[in-house]
Amino acid sequence: METQPKLHTKRLTLRPFSLTDAPRVQALAGDRRVSAMTANIPYPYKDGMAESWIASRAVAFSRGEAIVYAVTLSETSELIGTVSLTELTAADGNLGYWIGFPYWGNGYCTEAAGALVEFGLKEFGLPLIYARHLKENRPSGRVILNIGFQYTGTVSTNVHGERRVLEHYERRT
Numbered sequence: 534m535e536t537q538p539k540l541h542t543k544r545l546t547l548r549p550f551s552l553t554d555a556p557r558v559q560a561l562a563g564d565r566r567v568s569a570m571t572a573n574i575p576y577p578y579k580d581g582m583a584e585s586w587i588a589s590r591a592v593a594f595s596r597g598e599a600i601v602y603a604v605t606l607s608e609t610s611e612l613i614g615t616v617s618l619t620e621l622t623a624a625d626g627n628l629g630y631w632i633g634f635p636y637w638g639n640g641y642c643t644e645a646a647g648a649l650v651e652f653g654l655k656e657f658g659l660p661l662i663y664a665r666h667l668k669e670n671r672p673s674g675r676v677i678l679n680i681g682f683q684y685t686g687t688v689s690t691n692v693h694g695e696r697r698v699l700e701h702y703e704r705r706t
């Protein structure tokens with residue numbers, strides 16, 4: 534896929550990131566309530582990290598390694614979070630997401646992740662998408678089940694330097 538198409542849902546527009554999003558990413562992802570439950574967001578989230586991350590995501594897309602979307606409110610164009618498929622291979626991809634704390638509990642993640650999963654399976658042609666969350670991250674588990682994934686068991690991985698057990702889910706069609 535040469536360019537990353539925009540995706541539209543009822544309330545949201547999913548679009549590629551641009552470097553001008555960096556201050557907003559730093560403000561939202563720099564919140565400990567957001568980073569604590571993820572393996573990949575550093576804390577503290579220092580100046581320059583958002584710019585590097587955005588630039589690296591564009592490179593990853595061009596290499597076929599990841600598809601990362603900025604989740605924005607269609608009505609106001611406000612950036613509220615991100616959804617992504619990473620670790621892409623011909624066989625599968627890893628679904629990830631975060632939504633800025635002020636926007637939690639409005640169904641935005643369910644809406645955005647659902648659209649990306651449909652795109653990944655149907656347009657992008659991935660045979661399988663998997664998703665993982667820390668046991669205590671109940672909202673993330675709800676999102677994954679809301680969008681049609683099946684629970685398959687646990688895996689162990691490194692989260693912020695500690696070995697942690699994650700719940701693992703898969704969806705094929």
Ligand SMILES: CC(C)(COP(=O)(O)OP(=O)(O)OC[C@H]1O[C@@H](n2cnc3c(N)ncnc32)[C@H](O)[C@@H]1OP(=O)(O)O)[C@@H](O)C(=O)NCCC(=O)NCCS
Pocket residue numbers: 566567568570571629630631632633636637638639640641642643644665666667670671672673675676679
């Ligand atoms: C997980 C996260 C993305 C969910 O975003 P969101 O937009 O609030 O999700 P939704 O509004 O779509 O809600 C998803 C479900 O979680 C439930 N939920 C929301 N906040 C909750 C809370 N504090 N406690 C329990 N359940 C909660 C909702 O009720 C909904 O479940 P339901 O459909 O059964 O009602 C958001 O909490 C977040 O960014 N967390 C930090 C980063 C993170 O955990 N990323 C995922 C790593 S695996």
